[in-house]
Amino acid sequence: MAGQGNGRDLLIGIDAGTSVIKAVAFDLAGRQIDAAAVPNRYASRTGGAVTQSLTDTWADCAAALRGLGAKIAGLAARTAALAVTGQGDGTWLVGAGNQPVGDAWLWLDARAAPTVARLAAIAANRTRFEATGTGLNTCQQGSQLAHMQTHYPELLAQAEVALHCKDWLYLNLTGARATDPSEASFTFGNFRNRAYDDAVIDALDLSARRHLLPEIIDGTQITHPLTPGAAAQTGLLAGTPVSLGYVDMVMTALGAGVVGGPGDVACSTVGSTGVHMRAVEAGDVHLNAEGTGYVICLPVPGLVTQVQTNMAATLNIDWALGLAADVLRDFGQEVSHRDLVARIDGWLAQSTPGQIVYMPYISAAGERGPFVNADARAGFTGLSLNHRYPDILRAVVEGLGHAMRDCYAAMGSLPGELRLTGGAARSRGLRGILSAAIDAPVRVSAREEAGAAGAAMMAAVAIGAYPDMHACIADWVTPLLGASETPDPALVTAYGRIFPAFAAARRGLVPAWDALAAARTFHEGD
Numbered sequence: 001m002a003g004q005g006n007g008r009d010l011l012i013g014i015d016a017g018t019s020v021i022k023a024v025a026f027d028l029a030g031r032q033i034d035a036a037a038v039p040n041r042y043a044s045r046t047g048g049a050v051t052q053s054l055t056d057t058w059a060d061c062a063a064a065l066r067g068l069g070a071k072i073a074g075l076a077a078r079t080a081a082l083a084v085t086g087q088g089d090g091t092w093l094v095g096a097g098n099q100p101v102g103d104a105w106l107w108l109d110a111r112a113a114p115t116v117a118r119l120a121a122i123a124a125n126r127t128r129f130e131a132t133g134t135g136l137n138t139c140q141q142g143s144q145l146a147h148m149q150t151h152y153p154e155l156l157a158q159a160e161v162a163l164h165c166k167d168w169l170y171l172n173l174t175g176a177r178a179t180d181p182s183e184a185s186f187t188f189g190n191f192r193n194r195a196y197d198d199a200v201i202d203a204l205d206l207s208a209r210r211h212l213l214p215e216i217i218d219g220t221q222i223t224h225p226l227t228p229g230a231a232a233q234t235g236l237l238a239g240t241p242v243s244l245g246y247v248d249m250v251m252t253a254l255g256a257g258v259v260g261g262p263g264d265v266a267c268s269t270v271g272s273t274g275v276h277m278r279a280v281e282a283g284d285v286h287l288n289a290e291g292t293g294y295v296i297c298l299p300v301p302g303l304v305t306q307v308q309t310n311m312a313a314t315l316n317i318d319w320a321l322g323l324a325a326d327v328l329r330d331f332g333q334e335v336s337h338r339d340l341v342a343r344i345d346g347w348l349a350q351s352t353p354g355q356i357v358y359m360p361y362i363s364a365a366g367e368r369g370p371f372v373n374a375d376a377r378a379g380f381t382g383l384s385l386n387h388r389y390p391d392i393l394r395a396v397v398e399g400l401g402h403a404m405r406d407c408y409a410a411m412g413s414l415p416g417e418l419r420l421t422g423g424a425a426r427s428r429g430l431r432g433i434l435s436a437a438i439d440a441p442v443r444v445s446a447r448e449e450a451g452a453a454g455a456a457m458m459a460a461v462a463i464g465a466y467p468d469m470h471a472c473i474a475d476w477v478t479p480l481l482g483a484s485e486t487p488d489p490a491l492v493t494a495y496g497r498i499f500p501a502f503a504a505a506r507r508g509l510v511p512a513w514d515a516l517a518a519a520r521t522f523h524e525g526d
Contacts, residue, residue, distance in 0.1 A: 133295025
């Protein structure tokens with residue numbers, strides 16, 4: 001690691017999530033010093049609209065940075081650089097004078113569904129998928145712009161540039177209108193050359209709106225200085241280098257260990273939702289026949305991540321634990337979620353592996369990885385009279401493992417090692433099930449704020465604190481990985497036997513999901 005020699009010994013990573021914006025300080029060797037967070041708000045309305053105020057989001061970001069300054073003495077003078085990442089997808093329109101054009105459409109916004117259905121049905125959609133590596137869905141800026149073009153043309157008429165969340169914050173920090181190679185290529189470009197692709201833009205019927213797409217810059221190579229106005233609002237020094245990070249999904253994976261070490265490494269974040277990623281050379285990407293998933297560039301030359309995401313992961317466990325809480329409450333016994341979580345490993349020990357198949361599609365939005373079906377729903381197959389609550393809970397947890405295996409199989413072969421983050425990483429029993437489901441050892445990262453760390457790592461490379469990202473990973477990531485936990489061979493065998501039943505049930509239930517959706521629609525309209 002190169003020293004700075006100027007007293008600037010800290011890097012700041014900003015991670016602007018959908019509901020929380022965090023500012024985290026690290027020293028140049030990757031040790032987290034302190035953090036500050038500010039809640040971020042969004043609004044849900046009828047018709048599938050989910051929006052966020054651009055003005056409020058920038059104000060919250062500035063407040064988080066001021067909060068960090070209140071915790072760390074001399075932060076402004078000590079900051080060598082800062083970097084920003086944030087929630088992906090969505091559409092943040094900016095017009096004259098860099099002022100917002102209405103509120104942002106978030107990744108949660110579902111208004112573009114009819115446009116997605118129309119664009120997905122044309123032959124050019126496969127061409128678009130083979131360039132981007134990314135399935136078309138309502139959360140993406142391309143789909144949303146195409147929908148706006150038809151239904152809200154007045155918004156696009158006022159816009160001068162279409163940004164993402166982190167791009168909007170970068171604009172406020174530096175005055176530069178830009179986006180990064182990750183979001184640019186999986187929405188409008190080609191992951192192989194990290195540039196916009198005219199065929200993709202044509203397939204989205206957006207050729208007339210190409211002028212809205214900003215310049216693409218790589219934050220490991222290019223920085224812009226913090227403006228005097230932004231300095232006044234954040235408490236930092238004007239001129240401090242600012243790096244534009246990649247989308248939060250890959251920043252989190254980078255900070256947690258998706259790159260580094262021998263063999264085929266993968267990284268899963270198993271929280272409320274499940275995000276499953278593997279780093280591969282761009283030439284080795286496996287594009288599935290269904291046209292689902294993402295291919296997202298990493299800030300490492302030639303490397304990309306293949307991504308599949310589950311709409312719900314530990315939300316399934318929360319639902320199962322909630323059943324127990326409801327029953328106990330009816331008998332006058334209140335029990336906290338924390339107390340129930342503490343009993344999970346004990347319940348798992350009372351049950352037999354691989355006996356029941358559970359479809360972990362508990363989200364009311366259905367599923368998006370490795371297949372897209374808004375009508376997919378959760379359910380059990382294989383229940384009998386001798387099954388009790390521990391068996392039900394085990395089936396739910398095993399369902400997360402089967403869904404993870406389903407996602408990784410859609411990317412090619414199963415990985416050789418899994419780096420695990422999120423709520424599930426804290427339970428040894430859950431880790432053991434997920435490890436056995438994909439027959440790979442598991443390692444858990446001790447990194448607290450992986451997304452902010454990933455962004456700060458880009459700034460570290462940009463200012464020359466490290467010669468390249470691999471050298472930074474060696475200091476920031478590898479030492480924080482825990483010991484390798486080898487899967488139980490008996491569990492591997494059990495899950496190898498039951499996974500075909502899971503796959504068959506997943507495919508066979510489609511007509512039932514269709515019929516249930518039709519029944520629900522009839523009831524709602526009755």
